[in-house]
Amino acid sequence: MSGATAAPGYALERRGTTRDLGDYVVGAGFAAGTPAFALADGSLHLATGEAWPRVEAHDGGLLAFASAGRFFVTGGEDGRLARVTPEGEATELARLGRGWVEHVATHADDRGRVVVAAGMGKAVHVVDGEGRALKTLEHPSSVGGVCFDARGKRIAVAHYNGASLWFVAAKTDSPRRLEWKGSHIGIALSPDGDCVVTAMQENALHGWRLSEDAHMRMSGYPSKTRSMSFTRNGKWLATSGAESVVLWPFFGGGPTGKAPTELAGGDNVLCTQVAAHTQTDMVAAGFSDGMVVLADIGSSRILPVAPPGRRPVSALAWSADGARLVFGTEDGFAAVVDFGRRD
Amino acid sequence: MAEAQTNETVPVTVLTGYLGAGKTTLLNRILSENHGRKYAVVINEFGELGVDNDLVVDTDEEVFEMNNGCVCCTVRGDLIRILGGLLRRRGRFDGIIIETTGLANPAPVAQTFFVDEDVKAKTRLDAIVTVVDAKHLPQRLADSHEAADQIAFADVIVLNKTDLVTPDELAAVEARIREINRFATIHRAERGGVPIAELLDRGAFDLDRVLAARPDFLEDDSHEHNEDVSSMSFEVERPLDPEKFNAWISGLLATKGQDLLRTKGILAYANEDRRFAFQAVHMIADGGFIGPWKDGDPRRSRIVFIGRDLNRPQLRRGFESCQAT
Structure with missing residues (x-):
């Protein structure tokens, strides 16, 4: 970053634990406080102890990963959903058929009840935490992204020519269709559940404000947005796909007609991953040169976390309490950074 | 397109051809012959492969129009997703083969390699290989647009089932192919018997x-307009x-x-x-x-x-x- 001095103090050096896991990191996250990294080769690596245990989750490639609070859920090229506990026990959650499970989203309520939504082809299969099939949601075309709302009541699905919004508990399944021409390849819901935002093939975002039946367009990206994250209070949507962290204001009439705030730019390096902090208005961001920073939205201050010099950051996530950050890269570098630790 | 890119990108071969022309036979040969190379294969969901290969991906051809104001800019969304997934682990294979359905227009597949930034950065379209049936091609050309399009798009044409036609019929069908596309390399074959090296890693998209x-410059102008x-x-x-x-x-x-x-x-x-x-x-x-x-x-x-x-x-x-x- 341009603001970094000659010898920036990277948090990784003092607060980080790192390993080279040797394959593309598809996802990273925490379950019951244990960090884990899911690799494209089908394995999950639990960041505990000196030798991080490796758990085989899929026969063939692993394509999707999510934490369900007390365990991890993964989807693979083998058409299966796997469940891996923080203790390293892997079981088959569901066998969804022939095809790739490309998307996994989860919701865990206060009592630990889990709902899993898995995108395979044109369908989203909804199962509970024990793998019992709840329903199958069919779409007019292949699923490009899946997410739950904050309360786990609704599932939003991106596909061609728009998105579909389903109620998980509805007796009869008919979605609210949100239409916009084109290929939608990712989706996010605002914390209050009122705004649906999709990433599009054409390097732009599209949004719908449900209460007003209004459209929002957010464009200007030099590449596709692969990662989107609303801040805790829903004021900002942090996005990847530009040579900075692009934050759209979802307040004061925005984002329509408002310019986004850009942070940590200036090096002509693409931002590849973003993760809003779980407690404060801060956002972690990973770049295509392996750099990771923490940006404070209010003050625009940048805390360098990991130096450049690696492959693109492909996974990034906060622990529920916001004390620890995990990230991984396309060539298997994996790190846990503990911001709560005193040293 | 830069030469420096060549070593880092994964070559992709697109296999087109009418139903019954011999695409699947050819694909099975490519996958079962001992040539020391490993290929990931993307087949349409109606395809049946007789060979075990852990890198076969079924797909539904999904074509969509780009929102760039260009009516004929259609791309294959399913390919963008599948290639993205495969390329996370590129060490598993040496190349990718994409089979299209018999009735497919080759344009969306080809355009995907021009339009999608990620696909463009990580792969290169090595060649479009079109399999045609020497006996039935004249009929196919008469009753559909796609048959001619598939020949027009080809870098390499496998003129298959030559054992089912007379030498005169073969000469006629080859001449017909040449009227459509005088620049493609034609291989005559029986039961898809073409040396694999003639089909894959051709660098046919290396325009050079x-x-x-x-080709000969004594062009016949009778087919204009x-x-x-x-x-x-x-x-x-x-x-x-x-x-x-x-x-x-x-x-x-x-x-x-x-x-x-x-x-x-x-x-x-x-x-x-x-x-x-x-x-x-x-x-x-x-x-x-x-x-x-x-x-x-x-x-x-x-x-x-x-x-x-x-x-x-x-x-x-x-x-x-x-x-x-």
């Missing part, structure tokens, strides 16, 4: 090779003015892009020691400098058009007018 295989697909090439002696060329080709693709299936060229720009390679599928164009002109080689610009309703004098005049003054 395609254009260096100089009709609905049939034909191909023609032009060559100019004097270096081109890049601005003039860009203006001409942009205008041409914008107005005639629907009829122009493929356009390829190697261009000599004025005051430039490197060769400029240009190619387009319908309106979607791409270009870049490739290696320098070889010492002693004539620095001539050549361009090839394959499409419908090509107007030879107009195209010739247009190309000639791009020469620097």
Whole structure:
């Protein structure tokens, strides 16, 4: 970053634990406080102890990963959903058929009840935490992204020519269709559940404000947005796909007609991953040169976390309490950074 | 398109052809023969492979239109997703083969490699291989658009089932293919028996090779101004003015892009020691400098058009007018 001095103090050096896991990191996250990294080769690596245990989750490639609070859920090229506990026990959650499970989203309520939504082809299969099939949601075309709302009541699905919004508990399944021409390849819901935002093939975002039946367009990206994250209070949507962290204001009439705030730019390096902090208005961001920073939205201050010099950051996530950050890269570098630790 | 990219990108072969032409037989041969190379295969969901391969991906061909104001800019969304997934673990295979359904128009597949930034960065379209059935091709050409399109798009054509026709019929069908696409390499075959090395890793999209295989210039003008697909090439002696060329080709693709299936060229720009390679599928164009002109080689610009309703004098005049003054 341009603001970094000659010898920036990277948090990784003092607060980080790192390993080279040797394959593309598809996802990273925490379950019951244990960090884990899911690799494209089908394995999950639990960041505990000196030798991080490796758990085989899929026969063939692993394509999707999510934490369900007390365990991890993964989807693979083998058409299966796997469940891996923080203790390293892997079981088959569901066998969804022939095809790739490309998307996994989860919701865990206060009592630990889990709902899993898995995108395979044109369908989203909804199962509970024990793998019992709840329903199958069919779409007019292949699923490009899946997410739950904050309360786990609704599932939003991106596909061609728009998105579909389903109620998980509805007796009869008919979605609210949100239409916009084109290929939608990712989706996010605002914390209050009122705004649906999709990433599009054409390097732009599209949004719908449900209460007003209004459209929002957010464009200007030099590449596709692969990662989107609303801040805790829903004021900002942090996005990847530009040579900075692009934050759209979802307040004061925005984002329509408002310019986004850009942070940590200036090096002509693409931002590849973003993760809003779980407690404060801060956002972690990973770049295509392996750099990771923490940006404070209010003050625009940048805390360098990991130096450049690696492959693109492909996974990034906060622990529920916001004390620890995990990230991984396309060539298997994996790190846990503990911001709560005193040293 | 830069030469430096070649080693880092994964070669992709697109296999097209009518149902019954012998695509699956050919694919099974590629996957079962011992050639020391490993291929990931993307097949359409109706396909049946007789070979075990842990890198076979079933897909539903999903074509969508890009929101870029260009009506014929259609791409395969399923391919963008599948290639993205496969390429996370590129060490698993040496190349990718994409089979299309028999009725598929090859344009969306080809355009995917021009339009999607991620696909473009990590793969290169090595060749479009079209399998045709020597016995039934005349009938296919008579009853569908797609059969001609698949030949027009091909870099390599496998003229299969030659044992089912007489030598005269074979000569006639080959002549018919040549009327549509005089630039593709044709391999005659029985039961898909073509050496694998003739089909894969051809670098056929390395335009240099395609254009260096100089077809005869004694072109027959009798097929102009009709609905049939034909191909023609032009060559100019004097270096081109890049601005003039860009203006001409942009205008041409914008107005005639629907009829122009493929356009390829190697261009000599004025005051430039490197060769400029240009190619387009319908309106979607791409270009870049490739290696320098070889010492002693004539620095001539050549361009090839394959499409419908090509107007030879107009195209010739247009190309000639791009020469620097």
